[in-house]
Amino acid sequence: MWNRKKIQAKWSYFRAQRLQPTGNFTEFVVRVYYAVLACCMEGDGRSCPIGQVRNRRLSRFVYRGIYDRPDHDYDMVLEDCKRNLLQMGYLHLSEDGMRIFVDRPLDFLLEGEHERYLSMARETFCLPSAQAPKKSPGVPVDLICPECGGKMVLRRGTYGVFFGCSHFPRCRCTMPLAEGTFRLLQTNGMALYAVSRPCWKCGQPLRVRSYFPYFDLLQWLPGAEELLQPLEAIRLSIFPQLDAYLERHCDNIAERYSKKAGFSYVANLCPRCDMLQGSQMTLNEVCAALHTAAQTGTLSQYVEEYIPLTADIFSPEEWRDAVEYLMDI
Ligand SMILES: [Zn+2]
Ligand SMILES: [Zn+2]
Known part of the structure; x- marks a missing residue:
């Protein structure tokens, strides 16, 4: 043996x-x-x-x-x-x-x-x-390789998107996508985005708020739109602890039970008529507005503040589960 x-x-x-x-x-x-x-x-x-x-x-x-x-x-x-x-x-x-x-x-x-x-x-x-397969140059990022001290690079390999060392093949260190992106968000913060739009029911102007870590990550990984695109789906009502924090923190965000869907979810409300605004359709519109802003370099105008990602509202496990699910790893 x-x-x-x-x-x-x-x-x-x-x-x-x-x-x-x-x-x-x-x-x-x-x-x-x-x-x-x-x-x-x-x-x-x-x-x-x-x-x-x-x-x-x-x-x-x-x-x-x-x-x-x-x-x-x-x-x-x-x-x-x-x-x-x-x-x-x-x-x-x-x-x-x-x-x-x-x-x-x-x-x-x-x-x-x-x-x-x-x-x-x-x-x-x-x-x-x-x-030998051609290695794409990848997207460099401010993450230090834990083995050689070089910079990490976001790459797509046979088995999906991951962080590899820029000194490959001399250094073969890799870091899973979820781990590297978690570090980036923890270090740089997760933005709370707010987009103005009228209430669909009563027309009252209001601000719809949500987190979209996809856009935060693009700030640190410019050019990674295509590689990270599935993460765009991460928004309000995905992370229970973060949602609960926003409920406490923002007047117009609350948990509502949907009889039709059969479960409760966290969403934006109209301050005048109390109607839900945060359905996925509304958040899709918000997301589309942020896409345009990102392309024109005006994304920062929509950042209301940065959410302090303390351990009690943002866990590596929840993040990893969402990333692996969406990237289909
Ligand atoms: Zn290395
Ligand atoms: Zn209203």
Whole structure:
């Protein structure tokens, strides 16, 4: 059985294997197996949701600080390792493809196993640079890479939008979109936007207020409109704690029960006739106005104030859930 200690002890063997994969098995596949196993140990011991073994997560285990070939397509290597491990019966997926199971201990010294693996995996290790995917330049941001101190860059990869280090491929540090954007909002604040419009019922001029962190993020990530577009849907009535704060803070924001919808939600009210203004349709109009303002550089005119994002009104978990749901991660 190749445990972590044994892998460490075989460092020079694995190094040689990177260049000439002729031996029993390669470092990549051993590392991928143990990365999957580690994920599953966090679950019920031998299986975990497939989402937990995303390449981005595996790449930290497989690549961190040890593999610096600039033409190396790590997605392809990881996909190759996973596919071969599945084919060889070390792993299997549930019928619906949602869970991954670790079926047997990895012993690369078993007779015949390494030949079988290499017959399937040969091309992974001779990847011509022309086949490496073109990395988009990405959008630079004021976030410091926790590993090398360089700047982070917002990028789209095979598995979605994420923050990567600008020193890639020298530094392979990545940060999930939710974590990086949470840091940006916490550091810079979340704006409370107000747009004037008449009450749809009585015509009274009023101000409709909401948060739209999408527009805040664009201030810090200019040019990321397309990458972050799904986050536009985050607005009043998405974060319960933040909504409760705004209810306390603004006279015209309140929670109302909708008989038609069968649930209550937080919305803007008309100060004269008390009619709800904050339906999604109204907020869509507000959002459209902010889009125009962002394009003409007048967005700041609509910022009423910045909401202090203390831990009791803005939690990383709520933010992460919303971001992952909307980005379909
Ligand atoms: Zn870095
Ligand atoms: Zn009214």
